[in-house]
Amino acid sequence: MKIDVLTLFPEMFEGVFGTSILGKAREKGIVELRTINFREYANNKHQTVDDAPYGGGGGMVLKPEPMFAAVEALTEGAAKPPRVILMCPQGEPYTQRKAEELSRAEHLVFICGHYEGYDERIREHLVTDELSIGDYVLTGGELPAMVVIDSVVRLLPGVLGNETSAVTDSFSTGLLEYPHYTRPAVFRGWEVPEVLMSGHHGRIEAWRREQSLLRTLRRRPDLLEKAELTDKEREWLASVERNEGACRERNEQKSDG
Known part of the structure; x- marks a missing residue:
């Protein structure tokens, strides 16, 4: 699987992508994880990626040109279009079932925004999925993207040491997982x-x-x-x-x- 993350803060992903399960999956070649600063695709000399909203209002809105240019550059010549995922509080509530669905894709592109929001044309004409990890608002889409990527990658064959772990996880069967115990057989009574x-x-x-x-x-x-x-x-x-x-x-x- 190939996973690309469009973000203004690629450094946020360095520790997450380089350690634990994600780091091992990357080392094994099971998943290719890349971060791209979409400011590089801005079409002006100041590399501006946001602007004031039409109609007025507070905050800044991410412009469509850099996003479209970045996704098109990542997918140029690809035989199959990727799933382009927008992390957004207005999106579909994220579930284990969705993680299983995304784990079957060959290429995922995550769009992580900051500021007030996105130009609506990004939603309407570029993304295939809008996902939310909860009914609250964060400063950007980076942390939600990390959550989704972790939950997807751990489902890929060969990532977990015990292949039954992902199958019996909470929500994978539609139920919460049963309790676990290990040694000692008696602890504090x-x-x-x-x-x-x-x-x-x-x-x-x-x-x-x-x-x-x-x-x-x-x-x-x-x-x-x-x-x-x-x-x-x-x-x-x-x-x-x-x-x-x-x-x-x-x-x-x-x-x-």
């Missing part, structure tokens, strides 16, 4: 669940599935609406929810008394 030390793979898998369902129910019940569950699992979750609701009601009554 807290014991590792006995089933995990039983060596019985069938029981372990059943326990992990059950814990994943419980954790999702208690922390992100909204995910259960779209999760692929059996009728038996849905009935079990409904009974758990009823029982826990009844317990909460009894506790509230006791506290009121």
Whole structure:
């Protein structure tokens, strides 16, 4: 995979792209990571990339010419157009499913803006995807781009040491991941669940599935609406929810008394 990042601050990516999983993926040749300062594609002697908005208002707006010129230079002669991704608070909420979709692309181009916003023609005629990592505003698109790139690259074959890690991650199955434990078996009186030390793979898998369902129910019940569950699992979750609701009601009554 090839990933290009258009940014006014390429130095922000040096540590992220050179260390940990991304650094190793780069060393192995699994992914090519590049940063391009799109100021180099400005069409004026002062390399201006922003201007005041038509109609007035605060802030500056990124001009279309440098963005279009940069993307066209990166894709000149390419057999297949890249996914051009605009990091923006107005974009589609980013999910693990989207990460899996992007991991199948050959070339990704990220546009990271600063200032008040982008000329609308960049949105309408250049980008293929607008992504948001949350309902809040940052000073630029660099940090969101790092988040998306990390989540995509770790899904590429050969990047993670254990290929099952990405498959069982939270959200990959539509559920939150089950709890993990390691040595020692007893720490400060807290014991590792006995089933995990039983060596019985069938029981372990059943326990992990059950814990994943419980954790999702208690922390992100909204995910259960779209999760692929059996009728038996849905009935079990409904009974758990009823029982826990009844317990909460009894506790509230006791506290009121």
